[in-house]
Amino acid sequence: MHGYELLERIPELVGEERVDVGNLYRALRALEEDGVVTSEWSAELPGPAKRTYELTTAGARLLDRWASALRENQALVDDLLNRYEGR
Numbered sequence: 001m002h003g004y005e006l007l008e009r010i011p012e013l014v015g016e017e018r019v020d021v022g023n024l025y026r027a028l029r030a031l032e033e034d035g036v037v038t039s040e041w042s043a044e045l046p047g048p049a050k051r052t053y054e055l056t057t058a059g060a061r062l063l064d065r066w067a068s069a070l071r072e073n074q075a076l077v078d079d080l081l082n083r084y085e086g087r
Contacts, residue, residue: 002042002050003028028053036062 001009003025010019031037036059043049055063 001054002045002052004050006053031059035059 006028007019007021007024010024011017028037028039032039032053035056037053037055039051039053041049042052045052
């Protein structure tokens with residue numbers, strides 16, 4: 001997926017209307033330095049060459065761990081709210 005495609009999809013994924021382009025590319029570069037994503041230039045897409053990004057195996061494992069942690073935290077918050085509402 002190329003950067004502008006990510007830029008277009010982020011609002012639907014996280015609910016934010018505005019995404020700072022510079023921050024997105026800085027984050028992608030940091031993720032690449034951490035080995036979470038890889039990137040390469042692709043001329044196969046329409047228009048000028050674009051840098052495309054792909055999640056690495058390590059990145060997929062990290063994403064799985066994040067999702068698991070979010071589920072656990074969601075369960076804790078749900079439990080807290082249920083106890084609060086049931087008092």
